[in-house]
Amino acid sequence: MKCRLNGAEAMSNPLSIIIEVAVPLPLDSTFHYRVPASLARQAELGRRVLVPFGKRKVTAYVLGHAATSEHQLVDILDVLDEQPLFTPQELKFYRWAAAYYLHPLGEILKAALPAGINQQSGRKGAAVTPGTAPAELLTGGQRIKTETVYRLTPGATVERSPRGKAALLLDHFRTGGEYSATELRRLFADCTAPLRRLAELGLVHSRQREVYRDPFKDVIFDRDAPLPLNPEQSAALHQISDAMAAGRFQPFLLFGVTGSGKTEVYLQAIAQLLPLGKTALVLVPEIALTPQLVNRFKRRFDCGIAVLHSGLSTGERYDEWRRIRRGEVSIVIGARSAIFAPLERLGIIVVDEEHEGSYKQNEGFRYNARDLALVRGKMAHACVVLGSATPQVTTWHAAHAGQVTVLPLPHRVNGQPLPRAEIIDMRQRRGELIMPPLAAALTDNLAAGGQSLLFLNRRGFATWLTCAECGQVLRCPNCAVTLTYHQRRNRHCCHYCDYSIPAPSVCPACNGPVTHFGIGTEQVEARLRELFPAARIDRMDRDTTSGKGSHSRILQRVAERQTDILIGTQMVAKGHDFPGITLVGILSVESTLNIPDFRSAERTFQLITQLMGRAGRGSEPGKVMVQSLNPEHYALTFSCGSEIDGFYRCEVDFRREAGYPPFAFLAALYLTGTAGEAVEREARLAADKLLAVRRRAGTRLEILGPAPAPLAKLRGRFRWQILLKSRNRTELHHLLVDFRSAYLAPAGIRLQIDVDPADLM
DNA sequence: AGCACGCCGACT
DNA sequence: GTCGGCGTGCTC
Numbered sequence: 089m090k091c092r093l094n095g096a097e098a099m100s101n102p103l104s105i106i107i108e109v110a111v112p113l114p115l116d117s118t119f120h121y122r123v124p125a126s127l128a129r130q131a132e133l134g135r136r137v138l139v140p141f142g143k144r145k146v147t148a149y150v151l152g153h154a155a156t157s158e159h160q161l162v163d164i165l166d167v168l169d170e171q172p173l174f175t176p177q178e179l180k181f182y183r184w185a186a187a188y189y190l191h192p193l194g195e196i197l198k199a200a201l202p203a204g205i206n207q208q209s210g211r212k213g214a215a216v217t218p219g220t221a222p223a224e225l226l227t228g229g230q231r232i233k234t235e236t237v238y239r240l241t242p243g244a245t246v247e248r249s250p251r252g253k254a255a256l257l258l259d260h261f262r263t264g265g266e267y268s269a270t271e272l273r274r275l276f277a278d279c280t281a282p283l284r285r286l287a288e289l290g291l292v293h294s295r296q297r298e299v300y301r302d303p304f305k306d307v308i309f310d311r312d313a314p315l316p317l318n319p320e321q322s323a324a325l326h327q328i329s330d331a332m333a334a335g336r337f338q339p340f341l342l343f344g345v346t347g348s349g350k351t352e353v354y355l356q357a358i359a360q361l362l363p364l365g366k367t368a369l370v371l372v373p374e375i376a377l378t379p380q381l382v383n384r385f386k387r388r389f390d391c392g393i394a395v396l397h398s399g400l401s402t403g404e405r406y407d408e409w410r411r412i413r414r415g416e417v418s419i420v421i422g423a424r425s426a427i428f429a430p431l432e433r434l435g436i437i438v439v440d441e442e443h444e445g446s447y448k449q450n451e452g453f454r455y456n457a458r459d460l461a462l463v464r465g466k467m468a469h470a471c472v473v474l475g476s477a478t479p480q481v482t483t484w485h486a487a488h489a490g491q492v493t494v495l496p497l498p499h500r501v502n503g504q505p506l507p508r509a510e511i512i513d514m515r516q517r518r519g520e521l522i523m524p525p526l527a528a529a530l531t532d533n534l535a536a537g538g539q540s541l542l543f544l545n546r547r548g549f550a551t552w553l554t555c556a557e558c559g560q561v562l563r564c565p566n567c568a569v570t571l572t573y574h575q576r577r578n579r580h581c582c583h584y585c586d587y588s589i590p591a592p593s594v595c596p597a598c599n600g601p602v603t604h605f606g607i608g609t610e611q612v613e614a615r616l617r618e619l620f621p622a623a624r625i626d627r628m629d630r631d632t633t634s635g636k637g638s639h640s641r642i643l644q645r646v647a648e649r650q651t652d653i654l655i656g657t658q659m660v661a662k663g664h665d666f667p668g669i670t671l672v673g674i675l676s677v678e679s680t681l682n683i684p685d686f687r688s689a690e691r692t693f694q695l696i697t698q699l700m701g702r703a704g705r706g707s708e709p710g711k712v713m714v715q716s717l718n719p720e721h722y723a724l725t726f727s728c729g730s731e732i733d734g735f736y737r738c739e740v741d742f743r744r745e746a747g748y749p750p751f752a753f754l755a756a757l758y759l760t761g762t763a764g765e766a767v768e769r770e771a772r773l774a775a776d777k778l779l780a781v782r783r784r785a786g787t788r789l790e791i792l793g794p795a796p797a798p799l800a801k802l803r804g805r806f807r808w809q810i811l812l813k814s815r816n817r818t819e820l821h822h823l824l825v826d827f828r829s830a831y832l833a834p835a836g837i838r839l840q841i842d843v844d845p846a847d848l849m
Numbered sequence: 850a851g852c853a854c855g856c857c858g859a860c861t
Numbered sequence: 862g863t864c865g866g867c868g869t870g871c872t873c
Contacts, residue, residue, distance in 0.1 A: 108873095111850095111873095113850050113872090114850060115850085115872080117872095117873090118873090119872075120873045121873060122873090139873080140872095140873090141851095141872055142851075142853080142871070142872040143851080143852055143853065143872085144851065144852070144872090146850095146851095158873095159873045161873065162873060832869090834868090834869095835868060835869080836867095
């Protein structure tokens, strides 16, 4: 091997330590540095170091020691942490993720650590004011918050004992312990003056104590006790306990209908784990769902519970992270990024609502927390519980293939039967927003004093063209998305690319009569006010919830029964329970079903099933009505008939036939840039290069695309996507690795790789 | 990602 | 004659 002079030089000095580091830059390789003797003991795995990198200085993460290096070695400048930020086990996990997602390790490490730990750039120097902060355990970045606490000075005496309030305070201090001014004020009202006197007399002294920014500091939690379990819950708990007791990795699917008591199973499983000194990680799909879950956990457990999600302030997140790293926490609850929580001795990872797409990160390091949970669980010998009423098709298939243990919870804890839904054929009366059967049901429900929820999938005033005869929808020939009607131009336009056609008067496919179809929440609201002038109608969508607190205000009105009919988009489908809702209407399921994604049927099934689960009050099941232009679609018939397994069997057959997951693996390459034509040209070039690599490798890879993607999301940046599909994961992976190492993105164009993307739009 | 070097157009 | 455009190449 070509070992340069400097390599030999490095080897000739056996005393110099060489470390391997990763830098948080889009670079695949790791780098080697020499450690001066003065820093030798500190430059250990998991700590950050400051290194010269080209002409600049960067922070780097120490991955471990290296025996030798072929390169000209340079000394590190400094060690930035007093303690490692990650353990060797965690590094192993991050290394796996870097290889699997083809993402630079340094960037992954940076993404996994709390943002507050990074040195803030610029302004006033991030230097911690000297003297105020105690020696930090973890240096750099966010200020560590402190408070002043007072305690008795041992052995201090004075000639004249203080009187009055000062005497009371002194007695309090004599019981031992440290108290902050706030705590003392709570006990003795205003006591600043006597406290100052005690300090002046030398009877008490103060010091700075580190405090955590606690996102729940003002919330008081009532205790609660474990609830009795039904036989299915007990059976599920026993299977999980067995795996936990054996300390082995085992994946479970807690397959429970809405209201079947999944959370109680999580709680009792974790309760068994805590006495063993083990820890638990609970992932939830959305920030909005954390408070209610945290509430249940805090009421049940005395142990340290941390919350991690992007809704916390940088300081709060940094503090929560430090509490976890120091082992002060046994349970972590959080959104997808919580999969990187520095918990040790993990016993269980719960992924609640495992089918939710929000577990997928679609920017930068494109990981899926649900998938990483299984990997982390396996590495930690922990059990992984995937909970859902409507699991992913791939999860269901894995369960049937025996790779995941199914824990069925088919009954609701309140004994309420599963609702059935009625499908209303919309083809007969086009242009009608609310079909007669739904209007009649609304009238009845209003008369009975029940509340109704009308669900409509997003898009303010979107209108598209459908045919009354064949039910066909006008689509973009490039992107396969439905064309949106623009009244002003009287044309149908694609929102992805620039394609548009003049509005036709007959169906291009069968010459049948065409109707502008498509409803926005505002139109629905207007129509409802016509139909039910006396009803109290409210709307919940992105427009009405933009203001701070408006979200909860709308929900509050529903809870207080001040709303008779609530019209909502996506955001009402998940999360919050509406106990008073006895009628749910899905106004047009088409907007979900028509998304050109092989998962659209799965998504529709999940949406309907979730909404059905929300309907009903007490022991009364609610009524669900689904309006559709495609009433025979299997996603509708199975979900409306509550034939859960029927849907999955049908869907798995379709996936097998069409070659989609779980029978094929997917990846997407994204090329983005500010110049549209350049991006398109490059995407076509890249697709050709991929074809060439494929031919050389002899893999059976399918390339779908390139296709353009929405621009709005990307703030003026153009994005083209190349989809890759393969029956063989390894082949696909090798092809991506080969391609990426050979590909050089031209200036102004960025390449991103997404392995098994959740969105295939 | 930065930050260099490098080779071609309009300016004091 | 230089200042500056951003093309491409490297960072232990």
